[in-house]
Amino acid sequence: MLEPGLxxxxxxxxxxxxxxxxxxxxxxxxxxYVRDEIIFLEGDEARNLYFxxxxxxxxxxxxxxxxxxxxxxxxxxxxLNEVAVFDGGPNPTSAQAITPVRLYKIEKSKMLAIISQRPxxxxxxxxxxxxxxxxxxxxxxxxxxxPVVGRVAKILLEQARAPLVSRLSQRExxxxxxxxxxxxxxxxxxxxxxxxxxxxxNRVVILDPEALERRAA
Amino acid sequence: xxPLINLDKCDGCxxxxxxxxxxxxxxxxxxxxxxDGDGCDWCALCEAVCISGAIVCPLEIVLNS
Ligand code: SF4
Ligand code: SF4
Numbered sequence: 688m689l690e691p692g693l694x695x696x697x698x699x700x701x702x703x704x705x706x707x708x709x710x711x712x713x714x715x716x717x718x719x720y721v722r723d724e725i726i727f728l729e730g731d732e733a734r735n736l737y738f739x740x741x742x743x744x745x746x747x748x749x750x751x752x753x754x755x756x757x758x759x760x761x762x763x764x765x766x767l768n769e770v771a772v773f774d775g776g777p778n779p780t781s782a783q784a785i786t787p788v789r790l791y792k793i794e795k796s797k798m799l800a801i802i803s804q805r806p807x808x809x810x811x812x813x814x815x816x817x818x819x820x821x822x823x824x825x826x827x828x829x830x831x832x833x834p835v836v837g838r839v840a841k842i843l844l845e846q847a848r849a850p851l852v853s854r855l856s857q858r859e860x861x862x863x864x865x866x867x868x869x870x871x872x873x874x875x876x877x878x879x880x881x882x883x884x885x886x887x888x889n890r891v892v893i894l895d896p897e898a899l900e901r902r903a904a
Numbered sequence: 905x906x907p908l909i910n911l912d913k914c915d916g917c918x919x920x921x922x923x924x925x926x927x928x929x930x931x932x933x934x935x936x937x938x939x940d941g942d943g944c945d946w947c948a949l950c951e952a953v954c955i956s957g958a959i960v961c962p963l964e965i966v967l968n969s
Contacts, residue, residue, distance in 0.1 A: 743919055743953045760953060762919060785949070786922035846965040854962035856908075858951060868952065889905050889946045890964045 689715040689791060697738045697764055697791070698815060702807045714797040720784040726767070729781040733771035736798045739763050742788035746780040757869060766815065772798065773812075829866050838864040839874035840902035843884065847893050878902070906941030907950055913958035920950035920959050
């Protein structure tokens with residue numbers, strides 16, 4: 688049973704009255720996870736819907752050769768695994784706590800019953816789902832049509848040769864490349880795997896400027 | 905070297921404090937402070953979790969000489 692005040696902080700339920708929140712709250716449980724603990728695994732059946740109460744959860748996919756790709760970071764108020772809960776398929780990603788995390792959990796069947804009785808929740812679910820779809824569409828665009836690695840390579844070369852500022856954060860590089868910060872961090876990893884750069888503590892050392900130029904072309 | 909904090913942008917959510925494995929970030933009276941900058945390993949997780957861009961870990965970019 689969850690206090691109405693706690694549930695109200697979750698966007699799905701922000702429009703409900705105290706009475707409705709009381710009713711919905713009885714189906715919720717709270718769960719705690721320690722840092723690094725796995726919350727659910729990609730491919731497993733989704734039995735519950737989770738909301739982040741505190742902390743940060745990383746959702747990620749793992750490739751057949753064991754490489755991990757972060758999809759999103761979920762913060763307080765965010766919902767986890769709604770795709771699997773609503774389409775009835777397996778979890779599309781795994782989820783792991785990257786800080787101590789508290790989650791609110793509700794059984795899938797209970798959640799579906801609540802939604803079918805309250806269109807205002809269904810609208811909010813749709814709105815958040817659409818926002819997520821938009822983010823993921825932009826990600827697909829970045830991955831397929833506008834290779835971010837090349838733009839990051841160009842930024843690194845320009846910055847090393849004629850620095851405009853003394854140092855650049857990944858967030859600043861993301862703004863310069865017109866992409867998400869996560870894409871910059873992914874690009875740096877790719878360039879490091881290719882041997883073009885080396886990441887040192889707070890430095891990026893360019894080992895192979897020609898390789899970066901080819902990437903930037 | 906220590907991450908740069910812009911307190912004007914910081915809403916005090918504490919997510920960076922929770923994610924920092926080196927335990928060098930602390931909330932003191934709802935203000936974010938760095939307690940041991942030398943302990944920072946520049947993992948940039950604080951930057952990744954901060955939605956308001958209030959904490960960043962800038963990188964120096966150099967050619968291998
Ligand atoms: S995550 Fe960002 S907004 Fe939250 S406390 Fe840290 S610096 Fe401030
Ligand atoms: S870069 Fe890593 S170690 Fe340094 S303050 Fe941020 S989270 Fe902590």
